[in-house]
Amino acid sequence: MRVTCELYGPFRDPVGTKSLEREVAADATVRDVFAALADDYPALGDDLFDDGTFADSVIVLRNDRNVAHQCGAETPVADGDVLSAAPAVEGG
Numbered sequence: 001m002r003v004t005c006e007l008y009g010p011f012r013d014p015v016g017t018k019s020l021e022r023e024v025a026a027d028a029t030v031r032d033v034f035a036a037l038a039d040d041y042p043a044l045g046d047d048l049f050d051d052g053t054f055a056d057s058v059i060v061l062r063n064d065r066n067v068a069h070q071c072g073a074e075t076p077v078a079d080g081d082v083l084s085a086a087p088a089v090e091g092g
Contacts, residue, residue: 001026001079007044008086011058014043018079024077031073033083047087048071077089 006019015037024033034054038045047055053073054060060067061084069077077083 006084014041030075
């Protein structure tokens, strides 16, 4: 199945594009998708992950819904999903 990964801010630089499609296994999770991206673009993994989980400074969305409010990094993905990674915004 195919998913689209959208990368914002500093996550775009290591990949060189804002959006890319990935072929993933039928039982893939959000973590699996981004871990595979980090394998292909090691500098991306340094920013996304902290001890195997998403860093606190990262907001990860599946179809515009924060995965923190779903099953976290273990949120399953489905064919056609759009996964987004963006830096957390702080301040007021």
